[in-house]
Amino acid sequence: MDEIPFVRERDPHEIEFHQAVAEVIASIRPVLDRNPEYRRQGILERLVEPERIIMFRVPWVDDQGQVRVNRGYRIEMNSAIGPYKGGLRFHPSVNLSILKFLAFEQVFKNALTSLPMGGGKGGSDFDPKGKSDGEVMRFCQSFMAELFRHIGPNTDVPAGDIGVGAREIGYLFGMYKKLANEFTGVLTGKSLNWGGSLIRPEATGYGSVYFAAEMLKTRGDSLEGKRCLVSGSGNVAQFTIQKLIELGARPVSFSDSSGCIYDEQGIDTEKLQRLMQIKNINRGRVREYVETYPDAIYAPLDTALSYNPLWNYPADCAFPSATQNEINEQDARNLLDNGVSVVSEGANMPTTPEGVDLFMEKKILYGPGKAANAGGVSVSGLEMAQNSMRLNWSRSEVDGRLQEIMKRIHRMCADTAEQYGMAGNYVAGANIAGFVKVVNAMIDQGVV
Template identity: 75%
Template sequence: MDIYERIKNRDPNETEFHQAVFEVVESIKPVLEMHPEFRSANILERIVEPERVIMFRVPWMDDGGDIHVNRGFRIEMNSAIGPYKGGLRFHPSVNLGILKFLAFEQVFKNALTTLPMGGGKGGADFDPKGKSNEEVQRFCQSFMLELARHIGPNTDVPAGDIGVGAREIGYLFGMYKKISNEFTGVLTGKGLNWGGSLIRPEATGYGSVYFAAEMLNARGETLEGRRCLISGSGNVAQYTMEKLIELGGIPVTFSDSNGYIYDEKGVDREKLDFLMELKNIRRGRVREYAEKYSEAVYTPVDPDLKYNPLWDHAAHCAFPSATQNEINGIDAGNLVKNGILVVSEGANMPTTPEGMNIFFDSGILYGPAKAANAGGVSVSGLEMSQNSMRLGWPAEEVDSRLKMIMKNIHKTCLDTAEYYGTPFNYVNGANIAGFVKVAQAMLDQGLV
């Protein structure tokens, strides 16, 4: 029985994890043939198993005095090249399988950045939406009471993710500082006046656009004048739009869980400022954008549709920036049909295997998440460096370093794919390059 079948039989309900493992296993087959030492040391069997899985209860009290219990997790997947690094996600969908998939992807993503970071992920099935600041604070403090014993600046450095923004990071850090009695860089995504890095909120979106620009540049094209479909309306989507506007692209869509906006004229700086105020300060819904701008069309989610109509508009570039598996086979077919040249993934694994195969067959430029959305964790790594040195770099320097990291990731993926006989296959390039780096480190360190 091969390793993929063993994983499915052992953990049958972890479908997202199965999907992530299958993608990597398929990509690295040529590597295993060329490196018998990886097979003899059972590197693949070891790399798919977390070094440590932590699961705990999180009791907290709401404003009415009622007690609730959520489930918290931290998956410490692999520390071969550095301390565990990866976000915390607070969302009702959080479960062990989703976090294992995210942690597994994080291992290879972090390896591609060239920074010394291992892979991890964590979170809870808690929903911050609709909760008061006081309720969110009480939950974060209870969550950190348990998590604190498992993390540290040289052990495991969490960050934010879906449902964990600046507010949550602040509450988590405050409780960690109280428990540990030290001020240290144990979390990234911190406030600028207490150890955070400039460009961190923007990093994933900016990085996704930089990666798309590099893919187009490899074929002699640019983002200038390109119409762009974006999903989501959180940090990743917002700063994807911001960087696109700066580079001459034209964002025309964005979304939330209730529906999506299509703006034929495109989102400009003024419109983006309104969206950021709407989502970040008022925590409103995207339909309010269409109420302000008459040229925009709002389409509510139709649960009976087998596809997402957001991806069925004529455009040149697509930036899925919401959640996993948001582009299925029908969506991928619609994107290709409508003239998409490049897909750059800002979310984690937003394309299903069927969708990926359609992208491969069509020959479009497809940047997978572990490469294209590595900007966020790259700047998290830069924040760790700044914390260690007790200094802060100006925004221009951080952005310049981010751009160079994304350029290097692109070159690594492109060169690796070419070397293994699959030119412009960024999925193979990213998986192979990340795997080889981690596998070599594991060999060097022995059976640990």
């Protein structure tokens, strides 16, 4: 961070954003040393400052007729290589720091896909949990009543994220269509019968598994028979588990904010369907799983512990798929001590810097989120392409394109790391490859 100390000085409370910036800068110093022009052009100073931050009031009426007020955001971080692209998150934890970190990461992630997409992120501190469909609809309509003037298919194309699924995307799109008086691909993650893409819900989870498989290939290995820890229980976790089962691995865990499940016998297709029923249909908690499968272990969340029990079971691979900073230094040590040699991040920045340092020190196969979970935004980009052409590709075609994109991202990260004398360092490879693409586009376009 010594390259740009003003990041901390200007916004001292934005801890997550500081963490994301520090991690990228640590990786790209060799690039800056080889290209003094980047410093003269003020590239770092321009990269860490969003092109636009939009904050707005979101008033809505609950089912009891009470007016509620939330705060809405859109961070339009960088549009050097295409329209802003990134999800909307509805969760009580949402604040500027978290959204700026997510938008910053999104810039480099989108660059790695080789699709023409800039980076952005947005959302609200609104919590959809426990709300009726009517309350969610009224909130989404109020949110879009302001956001619609700032987005468009060639300007900014939001998608879903935590708390924003097909239901929320539908309500948001309906309000956009009414206000803008046009039917266009302004949002991704839409339902299939009105412009959505097959594989989009599965893409992030599938992509993180494909990236892990590519990493293992470099050591002449595969996922076949590997015990895999997975955190989370939403789309990313569910479809990570599904793809692991398809590739012959043995997923053994999942979690939510109440606690975690460890099923030593392995989660098969039948058990996965039960998890999906609990979370997607009943909107229940993961502890209900043990009512059907009593041999599984449920560990409730214990904030007094300095580690997460989920990461303290014997395994070969780990797929953190819940949220940021869910693996701390002690968790990383537990993973290593229990035999984990592959970590592929389905969530954004799920490992703390101290945990990352341990993974790098032990030279395990570690796929950082901006590379390993780029499958989601990649298929969002494919959805944008289908919308533009008024076409729908088959499931196999989209999945095939996703696999090729993840292979390309892996190859780009591996080749770039080797080019800079850091073979096997996917963190450096991802950061440098994304950085160079974005920065060169910025320089081509002048100081704007």
